[in-house]
Amino acid sequence: MAVTTDGPLTVTADGPLTLAGVRDLHRRWLDGAAFDIGYPNAADFDPSMLLRLFDVTLNNVGHPFTPTSGFSGHSLPLEQQLIRELGATFRCPPDLVTGFVTSGSTEAVRAALLAARRRFRRRLIVYASTAAHTCVAKLAEExxxxxxxxPARADGTMDTTALAELVQQRRRGVAVLVVATIGTTMLEAVDDVPAIHTALDAAGVPAKSRWVHADAALAGIPLAMADPAGRPGFDIGDGADSINISGHKYLGVPTPCGAIVLRTDRCTPPDLTPTYTGAPDLTPAGSRSGHTPVLMLAALRGFGTDGLRSRAETCRSHAATLVELLTAADVPAWRHQDAFTVVFPAPSDRLRARWPLPVQDGWGHVICMPGKPFTRYERFAAEYLADRRDHGGHPLPGRPPAVAADLEDAIAC
Structure with missing residues (x-):
C-alpha cells in the first residue's frame, strides 16, 4: 500500500503500508488539521499513554450494568464508571443511572428513540425542531x-408555542417524544428542556406519556460546567429523561464515539435471556468498542472538573474575541452567549478551498475548540477580511439561518 504525496491524499493498494507511508499520512493529516476550524473537534487530549492498550481486543458485549461472564477481553466495569460519572455530570439521581457507550451521537439518539418506543409500545410521535440534527429524521424513518x-425560532431554538400546538393535534392516547437539541449544528442554539415540559403541560400530555431526550453532542459537558442558574435548562436535573454526548467533540477522543445516559425508571427492560457470551444483550449495537470507554474516561478524569470548566471558558473567550475582531471590520458576526460558534457571511469558494467551513443559506461559521490556539482564528480572520476586500465585500445574504431577528442584539450577545 502506497501513499500518493502529490495532490489530494490517496492511498493505493500496491503493497503493505510502510513506516514512511504512515509518517506521510500523519504529516498530511496534521497539516490539514491546522485549517479545520469549522468542525467541533478538540485537539488537546493526549491518548499516547493508552496506546499500549491497542494490542489487545476489547469487545464490550451486552450492557455495562448487567452481570457478564465468559470472554475476558472487555472494559465493561470502566464503561459503567464512565456512565456513572456522566450521570453525575448531568445530575441524574445516582440510583437511577444507566446507559452505555455508542459509536457516536447518532447511535445514541437511536438508542433513546428505541427506549421510548419500547416504553410506549410504538404508540409514539417524535417531535424535533427544524434545526435539529439530520439524524433525527433519518432515525425516525428507520x-x-x-x-x-x-419550527425553530429566529435564534435557532425550538419554538415551544408551536410545539404545544403541534402536540395538541395528535390522537388521544399517543405518547410524545421530544428531541431537544443542545447545541444546533450551525448556530449552537440550545433548546430549553423546562420550557418543553411547560409546552407539554399546556398540550395536556401526562407525565407518564412523555419522554424528553437531550441531544447534547457538543455542548452538553461545557454547559454542565456552567452555573445552572445562568444557562438554559438542558440536563436530567432539568427534566430530561435521557441525554447523549459525543466523545470526539469536546473531549477530543481521536475516534468517533459517544455515550448515552438514561433514567432506569423510564426504561422498560427488554428480554434478559443470556446470549452465548453469557452477557444479556441490552444495547442496539451488541458488540461495542471496549477501548472507547477507556479513552472517554481518561479524558474526563485527565481534564477534571476544573480543567473542563477552564477549557470551556477559554473557548467562549476566543469566540467572543473573534466576534469583536470581525464586527470591528463591519462584518455582521455574532454568537450565542455560551457558544463556541461564531456565525458570519460565508467566505468565497476560493477561501473555503483553503478553510473548509460549513455554509448554510449564505452564512458560515467557525467553532473555537480546545487545543486550537487563537492565532489560528486570527489567521483565518485576516484572510477572510482580505478576501472580502478583494471581492468588494461579500453581499449580506439576508437573515442567517434562524438568526436573531435583530442582528444588533445577536452581535451584542
Whole structure:
C-alpha cells in the first residue's frame, strides 16, 4: 500500500503500508488539521499513554450494568464508571443511572428513540425542531416512528408555542417524544428542556406519556460546567429523561464515539435471556468498542472538573474575541452567549478551498475548540477580511439561518 504525496491524499493498494507511508499520512493529516476550524473537534487530549492498550481486543458485549461472564477481553466495569460519572455530570439521581457507550451521537439518539418506543409500545410521535440534527429524521424513518418538525425560532431554538400546538393535534392516547437539541449544528442554539415540559403541560400530555431526550453532542459537558442558574435548562436535573454526548467533540477522543445516559425508571427492560457470551444483550449495537470507554474516561478524569470548566471558558473567550475582531471590520458576526460558534457571511469558494467551513443559506461559521490556539482564528480572520476586500465585500445574504431577528442584539450577545 502506497501513499500518493502529490495532490489530494490517496492511498493505493500496491503493497503493505510502510513506516514512511504512515509518517506521510500523519504529516498530511496534521497539516490539514491546522485549517479545520469549522468542525467541533478538540485537539488537546493526549491518548499516547493508552496506546499500549491497542494490542489487545476489547469487545464490550451486552450492557455495562448487567452481570457478564465468559470472554475476558472487555472494559465493561470502566464503561459503567464512565456512565456513572456522566450521570453525575448531568445530575441524574445516582440510583437511577444507566446507559452505555455508542459509536457516536447518532447511535445514541437511536438508542433513546428505541427506549421510548419500547416504553410506549410504538404508540409514539417524535417531535424535533427544524434545526435539529439530520439524524433525527433519518432515525425516525428507520424506526417507523412518525416525526413532526417544530419550527425553530429566529435564534435557532425550538419554538415551544408551536410545539404545544403541534402536540395538541395528535390522537388521544399517543405518547410524545421530544428531541431537544443542545447545541444546533450551525448556530449552537440550545433548546430549553423546562420550557418543553411547560409546552407539554399546556398540550395536556401526562407525565407518564412523555419522554424528553437531550441531544447534547457538543455542548452538553461545557454547559454542565456552567452555573445552572445562568444557562438554559438542558440536563436530567432539568427534566430530561435521557441525554447523549459525543466523545470526539469536546473531549477530543481521536475516534468517533459517544455515550448515552438514561433514567432506569423510564426504561422498560427488554428480554434478559443470556446470549452465548453469557452477557444479556441490552444495547442496539451488541458488540461495542471496549477501548472507547477507556479513552472517554481518561479524558474526563485527565481534564477534571476544573480543567473542563477552564477549557470551556477559554473557548467562549476566543469566540467572543473573534466576534469583536470581525464586527470591528463591519462584518455582521455574532454568537450565542455560551457558544463556541461564531456565525458570519460565508467566505468565497476560493477561501473555503483553503478553510473548509460549513455554509448554510449564505452564512458560515467557525467553532473555537480546545487545543486550537487563537492565532489560528486570527489567521483565518485576516484572510477572510482580505478576501472580502478583494471581492468588494461579500453581499449580506439576508437573515442567517434562524438568526436573531435583530442582528444588533445577536452581535451584542
Amino acid at each position: 424506526l417507523c416512528l412518525p416525526l413532526r418538525q417544530v
